[in-house]
Amino acid sequence: MNFFSTNKKLGILGGGQLGKMLLYSTRKWDIRTFVLDPNYEAPAKLACDVFIQGDLTDYQTVLDFGKKVDILTIEIENINIKALYKLKKEGVKIFPQPEIIEIIQNKSSQKEFYIKNNIPTSNYKSFSNLETLKNAIAKGSLSFPFVWKASEMGYDGYGVSVIKKNKDLENLLDCDCIAEDFVPFKNELSVIIARREQGETQAYPVVEMEFHPTANQVEYVICPARISSEIKLRAKKIALEVSKKYKHIGLLAVEMFLTETGEILVNEVAPRPHNSGHLTIESSYTNQFEQHIRAILNLPLGDSGNKVSGVMVNLVGKENHNGPVVYKNIDQILAINGVTPHIYGKKQTRPFRKMGHVSIVNKSLDKARQIAEEVKSIIEVISE
């Protein structure tokens, strides 16, 4: 199927920043795109050919949208899965495949997948509600500390809580959940794998993620990770193994923990472009968004190697600021060499909402990390 300057249509479920950045590549190649998102002011709206406002979790809405396009991809996993199966049956190509999205939508089934496929991951137990979890603690079959995760709809750290004592149980949602062994990790790593139909893969360099201590969101992504080449090789090998087991088409971001004893455990995956790959726009020969398009259209994959090292800073809404957004001091960071801000176009800011990111590239990774801290202290995402 030829999508270049033809009438073939690529549909994207979700119109957030990932969708918007995917569209940089479809624009470059004159690929016709349709986007579905519930938000009338979705970031991807401006860059697609046809924008449809609608609920991504509604069966009929997703079905109707899917029938308009030749190939369908996602930028968010929280999609009506039944509609995807129906569309697949009717011949619409969907990448990532619905079977993979279904596994990933539920943290319990995702964990089960790793255990079944001998992928190293922390131990866990599933619970249908909070009551059964509390009973397990009372009986002694579950002990502190553990990490509580809502089975469904967790996103960016909401629905995840480290539980160290009984009091920590008080504010948890009463829902289907898992309790994972708490992993005392030294580092969080991510590897993005691109895979096309015949199984050809490309692995991006291992990146290291530094998290915001309270918001549980990535604060810096450092590429390449400052770890030994032996650990890098192992992390890549595990990510490729996960990719092989899922048999995904498109990107798969594999998030891992490097433990204090040097073990690598898979935390979770995302079958789409990922926050940990934003830096590739400036640092790689082929950025993750173009690579995803190449993979799902069954085109030769590009070189995922780094042209230059760098650090990515998420621009999140400042605490206590709600309302129309203002990017303060953005001109000052633009004056620093190697600094490129990306503004997603969300009109309203909220505390810790992802509003944009800044890429910092430099021949010296240490210098890039230093500039990243400077950038973080200068720019402010506040309300009017």
Ligand code: ADP
């Ligand atoms: P989400 O789907 O919301 O991104 P994650 O499963 O990635 O949730 O968890 C969010 C963060 O919580 C992780 O990046 C990590 O910092 C921490 N975390 C998750 N699982 C564990 C664990 N088993 N042990 C220690 N920390 C964890």
